[in-house]
Amino acid sequence: MTPIITAFEASPDRGKGQARDMRVRWALEEVGQPYEVRLLSFKAMKEPAHRALHPFGQIPTYEEGELALFESGAIVLHIAQHHAGLLPTEAVARSRAINWIFAALSTVEPPIIEREAAWFTERDKPWYAEHGPMLDERVRRRLGELSARLGEHDWLDGAFSAGDLTMVMVLRRLSSTGLLGAYPNLLAYVARGEARPAFQRAFAAQLAVFTAASGT
Ligand SMILES: N[C@@H](CCC(=O)N[C@@H](CS)C(=O)NCC(=O)O)C(=O)O
Numbered sequence: 001m002t003p004i005i006t007a008f009e010a011s012p013d014r015g016k017g018q019a020r021d022m023r024v025r026w027a028l029e030e031v032g033q034p035y036e037v038r039l040l041s042f043k044a045m046k047e048p049a050h051r052a053l054h055p056f057g058q059i060p061t062y063e064e065g066e067l068a069l070f071e072s073g074a075i076v077l078h079i080a081q082h083h084a085g086l087l088p089t090e091a092v093a094r095s096r097a098i099n100w101i102f103a104a105l106s107t108v109e110p111p112i113i114e115r116e117a118a119w120f121t122e123r124d125k126p127w128y129a130e131h132g133p134m135l136d137e138r139v140r141r142r143l144g145e146l147s148a149r150l151g152e153h154d155w156l157d158g159a160f161s162a163g164d165l166t167m168v169m170v171l172r173r174l175s176s177t178g179l180l181g182a183y184p185n186l187l188a189y190v191a192r193g194e195a196r197p198a199f200q201r202a203f204a205a206q207l208a209v210f211t212a213a214s215g216t
Helices: 021-031 072-082 091-122 128-150 162-172 184-194 197-214
Strands: 004-008 036-040 061-064 067-070
Touching (some): 004 197, 021 072, 021 162, 021 197, 061 072, 067 072, 072 091, 072 162, 091 162, 128 184, 162 184, 184 197
Parallel strands (some): 004 036
Antiparallel strands (some): 061 067
């Protein structure tokens, strides 16, 4: 059965592949699973039909027969658990790889999102001069710790896994900030992820949606 995912009809990131459907597309491309995409406007995302799938009225969702999932991490994990290629088969290594999905989403992503949200909503406020650098510092602390753990390795724990896919997508949110520049191994790590043919196919697919919507 071909899974159906949801994505923005017109992504606010203008095709930069930052929206979270990109994680799901990349995972599906890595395992060679064809998929369909249902595009949604912001209005449609908040309507009851979509909220029945996603209680918070967001993208992405994932439907496969009777299964409906929301939360990009849960979807990536589901794909990785049901197809070969994104998780080791050996139990201990598999758990460690899953560990990195959670680390990306619950330890590395939150300070990045907090910084991003403050930049969008508070940067013209008087307190931002103090608050902004503090949020930068929280991100830097996590990047320093991650950089130390990655060291000179290609991937976080052995072969490329769903943990790396999720972590690369989280780090990509910093692409336009310059914050990654102090960590050459993290820059190289992100570049390695982006160079994967499956990433390229997923990126092209989401960009095509934006291009069609904007008529460029
Ligand atoms: N924790 C959720 C976050 C989902 C999320 O924030 N989706 C964004 C797009 S990347 C969205 O739908 N934003 C529109 C909105 O919240 O109204 C996940 O990882 O799937």
